[in-house]
Amino acid sequence: xxxxxxxxxxxxxxxxxxxxxxxxxxxxxxxxxxxxxxxxxxxxxxxxxxxxxxxxxxxxxxxxxxxxxxxxxxxxxxxxxxxx
Numbered sequence: 539x540x541x542x543x544x545x546x547x548x549x550x551x552x553x554x555x556x557x558x559x560x561x562x563x564x565x566x567x568x569x570x571x572x573x574x575x576x577x578x579x580x581x582x583x584x585x586x587x588x589x590x591x592x593x594x595x596x597x598x599x600x601x602x603x604x605x606x607x608x609x610x611x612x613x614x615x616x617x618x619x620x621x622x
Contacts, residue, residue: 539579547576558584566602573599 540559543549548564567573577598600606 539583543576543579546572567599570599570603573602576602
């Protein structure tokens, strides 16, 4: 996958550790489709504890595009009342 990132985003591995790779990106994604694909590839390689949360891929894609973290609001259904 790193080869693909190198070709698409001019990514260069700058540090390799047993459980992590730090990458410098010279040409980050320029549109949401590219960013979502990259976010999905990132999740496939390193699924963290919050990576299954609703909106996680879109949040990461927005971060990749803008450099700013803008969490997706999660709308919960109101609690259901049980008849007494």
